[in-house]
Amino acid sequence: MRAAFFKEHGGAEKILYDDYRDPAPGPDDVVVRVRACALNHVDMLLLDGRFPPPEGLPHVNGCEVAGTIETLGAGVKGLGRGRRVIIFPGFACGGCEYCVRGERTVCVKYGYLGAHKDGGYAELVRAPAANILPLPEAIAFEAGAALPLAMLTAWHALVARAGLGPGQTVLVQAAGSGVGSAAIQIARLVGARVITTVGSDDKVEFARALGAERVVNYRTQDFVDAVRTWTDKRGVDVVVEHIGGETFEKSVYALTRLGTLVTIGSHDTHWGRLDLRHVYSKNLRVVGTNLGSILELRTILDYVTAGRLEPVIDRAFPLKDARAAVQYVLDRKNKGKVLLIP
Ligand SMILES: [Zn+2]
Numbered sequence: 292m293r294a295a296f297f298k299e300h301g302g303a304e305k306i307l308y309d310d311y312r313d314p315a316p317g318p319d320d321v322v323v324r325v326r327a328c329a330l331n332h333v334d335m336l337l338l339d340g341r342f343p344p345p346e347g348l349p350h351v352n353g354c355e356v357a358g359t360i361e362t363l364g365a366g367v368k369g370l371g372r373g374r375r376v377i378i379f380p381g382f383a384c385g386g387c388e389y390c391v392r393g394e395r396t397v398c399v400k401y402g403y404l405g406a407h408k409d410g411g412y413a414e415l416v417r418a419p420a421a422n423i424l425p426l427p428e429a430i431a432f433e434a435g436a437a438l439p440l441a442m443l444t445a446w447h448a449l450v451a452r453a454g455l456g457p458g459q460t461v462l463v464q465a466a467g468s469g470v471g472s473a474a475i476q477i478a479r480l481v482g483a484r485v486i487t488t489v490g491s492d493d494k495v496e497f498a499r500a501l502g503a504e505r506v507v508n509y510r511t512q513d514f515v516d517a518v519r520t521w522t523d524k525r526g527v528d529v530v531v532e533h534i535g536g537e538t539f540e541k542s543v544y545a546l547t548r549l550g551t552l553v554t555i556g557s558h559d560t561h562w563g564r565l566d567l568r569h570v571y572s573k574n575l576r577v578v579g580t581n582l583g584s585i586l587e588l589r590t591i592l593d594y595v596t597a598g599r600l601e602p603v604i605d606r607a608f609p610l611k612d613a614r615a616a617v618q619y620v621l622d623r624k625n626k627g628k629v630l631l632i633p
Pocket residue numbers: 383384385386387388389390391398399400
């Protein structure tokens with residue numbers, strides 16, 4: 292098959308488009324013909340070596356895949372060739388203490404499609420049959436590819452981890468990102484009010500259209516000041532944060548008493564300071580989250596089918612132009628998801 296892969300760490304220029312070993316399914320696996328694969332920030336960490344692929348190089352990125360079933364392992368039942376599907380990107384052992392508790396995202400052997408295994412920047416990708424979800428006819432492959440990581444992570448962060456509810460206020464960092472654009476919609480869906488940040492004025496209207504009531508350009512305005520003004524000095528109930536560093540630190544100051552900060556990534560830096568006085572005196576919660584459950588992904592499919600949630604697609608590149616697509620994301624030009632189409 293053809294794939295976009297890398298043999299050395301570095302920038303977008305390290306991505307090659309060439310022949311690559313065909314994936315061979317084990318007895319409980321399927322091979323999916325990729326129809327669309329979405330880019331994610333984690334791809335950039337894998338590429339530049341900040342998160343080197345555990346199985347070594349060469350490596351194919353791509354955690355979010357929609358496609359059709361091409362080949363089935365001998366033991367796979369209930370799925371047929373040609374079926375439209377998406378792939379749940381998290382792998383769990385099923386047997387450790389956390390898996391047994393039903394908390395598979397914190398499995399001691401947790402792994403991701405496109406990180407711990409070759410991913411979807413390719414014509415074909417292998418995944419366990421247990422990770423396959425049918426993609427309803429009403430959802431295009433392009434939209435399907437924007438759900439399994441970005442939309443699911445935002446859903447789990449807001450609904451399960453923060454317990455966001457009607458009438459609450461939430462600060463969503465980086466409306467232009469895949470996870471930010473998903474979080475704004477999910478917050479609106481549960482009846483919360485949203486303030487969000489953008490890095491350029493041309494993203495303001497985009498964020499408003501998603502449902503944000505207040506949009507702050509963090510390059511020209513202090514977002515903590517903006518939150519204080521917007522909430523009449525109270526602060527927000529929930530912050531969704533995935534930048535790290537100073538953004539993380541200031542996000543804590545944007546919370547009201549008993550508020551919750553959900554950290555779902557560290558796009559700029561893995562480090563963040565905390566003034567502990569804010570945490571204990573205001574009884575704050577700082578919680579981590581990664582991905583979500585297959586059941587939550589099914590719920591998201593229902594909402595997308597019903598038109599209540601809509602993944603935001605910025606643009607699609609042909610797979611052979613993966614290098615340009617990666618550069619586009621590295622340059623932060625995207626508003627929503629960027630896709631590769633084999
Ligand atoms: Zn486990």
